[in-house]
Amino acid sequence: AQTVTQSQPEMSVQEAETVTLSCTYDTSESDYYLFWYKQPPSRQMILVIRQEAYKQQNATENRFSVNFQKAAKSFSLKISDSQLGDAAMYFCAYRSFYSGGGADGLTFGKGTHLIIQP
């Protein structure tokens, strides 16, 4: 079974600064997807960014980028120019690329609470 570990329960950053959230995972599979989800107090999970393991290029979405190190099984999220609206819980998640019978549920880490200081 796959596991996802987020070792930072809480991170704080000044508005307009850059912050990096860490995530490591354990898997024996060679092909998979990795995701970062944002969960504001409203509880609705919002996809921030996704990475396919077979792609060497790191994914980027505007101010959000990842550092994907496949050999190290590391998948960190960098948020540049932090904004007050970025404050939320951030979850790292894993999904198998090939799954028996079509099962493709996400495996989540415990999350990192990101605080933005004005």
Next chain:
Amino acid sequence: EAGVAQSPRYKIIEKRQSVAFWCNPISGHATLYWYQQILGQGPKLLIQFQNNGVVDDSQLPKDRFSAERLKGVDSTLKIQPAKLEDSAVYLCASSFGREEQYFGPGTRLTVT
């Protein structure tokens, strides 16, 4: 485009009572997921449906939890009888094929 709808948003029950949650996925999404999110943890998959068939229910406590998806659209998750440790947010998500999963706002259950 309407998102994933869930109801109720909040529910408080006493232990040993029963409760049901409803989910309406995005139109056209064949795959539907139920996740349980206990306070301070990430969501955990309970069950996955493909149309009205179960794909994965390996983490569903089948002695007290049940779920159905009639006609491959709406889904209901039931707990009977509830225990204190069932207090959590129950999230429903849907997807089109193997693309992104879209999440609903969740139902916060408190068991007293």
